[in-house]
Amino acid sequence: MSKQNTLNVAVIGAGAIGLDHIRSFQQHPAARVVALAEVSPRRGREAADLFNIPELVTDYRRLLARADLDVVSIALPNYLHAPVALAALRAGKHVMLDKPMATNARDAAKLVAAAKKGRRLLMVGQNVRFTPEVQTARQLVDAGVLGEVYHAKTAWTRRSGIPRIGSWFTQKRFAGGGSTYDIGVHALDRCLYLLGEFDAVAVSGQTYSKFGARGLGEGSWGKSEIDPAKPFDVDDLSVALIKLKSGRTVLLETSWAAHQPEPDFNGLQLFGTEAGLLLPPLRLFRQGKHGYASELVPTRTDLVDSNRMVHFIDCLLGKAEPFVKPAESLAVQKILDAIYRSARTGREVRIR
Numbered sequence: 396m397s398k399q400n401t402l403n404v405a406v407i408g409a410g411a412i413g414l415d416h417i418r419s420f421q422q423h424p425a426a427r428v429v430a431l432a433e434v435s436p437r438r439g440r441e442a443a444d445l446f447n448i449p450e451l452v453t454d455y456r457r458l459l460a461r462a463d464l465d466v467v468s469i470a471l472p473n474y475l476h477a478p479v480a481l482a483a484l485r486a487g488k489h490v491m492l493d494k495p496m497a498t499n500a501r502d503a504a505k506l507v508a509a510a511k512k513g514r515r516l517l518m519v520g521q522n523v524r525f526t527p528e529v530q531t532a533r534q535l536v537d538a539g540v541l542g543e544v545y546h547a548k549t550a551w552t553r554r555s556g557i558p559r560i561g562s563w564f565t566q567k568r569f570a571g572g573g574s575t576y577d578i579g580v581h582a583l584d585r586c587l588y589l590l591g592e593f594d595a596v597a598v599s600g601q602t603y604s605k606f607g608a609r610g611l612g613e614g615s616w617g618k619s620e621i622d623p624a625k626p627f628d629v630d631d632l633s634v635a636l637i638k639l640k641s642g643r644t645v646l647l648e649t650s651w652a653a654h655q656p657e658p659d660f661n662g663l664q665l666f667g668t669e670a671g672l673l674l675p676p677l678r679l680f681r682q683g684k685h686g687y688a689s690e691l692v693p694t695r696t697d698l699v700d701s702n703r704m705v706h707f708i709d710c711l712l713g714k715a716e717p718f719v720k721p722a723e724s725l726a727v728q729k730i731l732d733a734i735y736r737s738a739r740t741g742r743e744v745r746i747r
């Protein structure tokens with residue numbers, strides 16, 4: 396840790412989410428964003444000026460050489476997550492990594508091993524898990540309000556929400572995958588966290604690409620760069636049945652684009668022996684004295700800080716325990732990979 400009880404942070408990537416990383420770290424009084432790496436000089440300069448960041452570089456490796464740097468926060472296209480995180484961990488930095496952890500489980504496992512070996516904090520910023528609603532839901536599960544939870548449905552589906560058609564997001568070699576990696580990762584992570592179980596034994600999945608390949612389904616996450624030289628070769632809808640070690644099941648649905656009633660649905664349902672739970676908003680369903688009832692549950696406030704960067708710094712200061720653990724993110728990555736493999740092979744995929 397650096398002197399004066401402050402932690403020096405470098406953010407890598409100043410795109411849409413990189414700016415959120417900077418802003419979120421700046422909410423913590425003990426965090427100083429001292430450096431930024433961005434390959435686009437114009438974007439880098441704008442962000443450095445806006446947030447008063449003293450050092451700006453185009454090559455992130457220059458930052459890793461800084462001895463006074465404690466934390467590296469990665470907001471890069473998916474294919475750069477694993478190599479940059481690995482380099483940062485090997486340089487002795489703590490790493491906050493945006494999702495998905497990597498573009499395959501093999502690379503994700505290398506990160507888990509490097510963090511363990513170097514005793515560095517590695518966390519994937521699963522911001523959906525950090526929401527008070529999800530954390531309150533977990534308290535209900537832990538308190539036994541639902542009885543035995545034996546099945547779950549989790550989904551993030553959009554009607555027209557493909558991020559920037561033609562950009563790295565929609566090319567397999569840069570993104571690794573489409574809606575499954577981009578938003579399925581949140582829906583799955585949230586669900587497994589609520590079930591308190593990350594180990595799956597079998598996955599059966601299917602993926603589709605019905606909109607993006609026609610140039611349809613564009614969302615509002617930046618401007619599309621439609622160009623025949625940049626093929627849309629990722630999924631824009633997927634569905635999976637996941638069997639967990641305990642025998643419980645999860646149905647995962649994800650879409651960037653699909654004909655559906657809501658423009659954007661991001662929710663979950665838990666099936667317990669004593670009650671059911673649905674969010675959002677957080678509701679319980681159960682048999683009451685006067686018939687079957689649905690009740691809204693107020694969210695609690697005595698929870699892990701919903702700002703994932705503030706939480707990350709608190710962990711380094713010894714004020715909090717890591718909320719998202721590397722082994723959990725690796726398990727999520729294995730399941731996402733299995734969905735793609737199952738879709739490719741037409742078979743159920745066993746996970747070891």
Ligand SMILES: NC(=O)c1ccc[n+]([C@@H]2O[C@H](COP(=O)([O-])OP(=O)(O)OC[C@H]3O[C@@H](n4cnc5c(N)ncnc54)[C@H](O)[C@@H]3O)[C@@H](O)[C@H]2O)c1
Nearest residue numbers: 408409410411412413432433434435470471472473493494
């Ligand atoms: N947690 C969330 O809810 C959430 C939301 C959106 C995006 N994301 C994730 O954040 C990551 C970035 O997404 P985005 O929308 O900000 O993408 P983006 O394309 O807007 O930003 C990526 C930035 O990285 C820069 N870059 C590329 N290569 C670089 C390199 N080698 N060194 C330094 N800079 C480099 C690009 O110039 C660009 O400015 C993705 O992995 C995405 O999945 C997470």
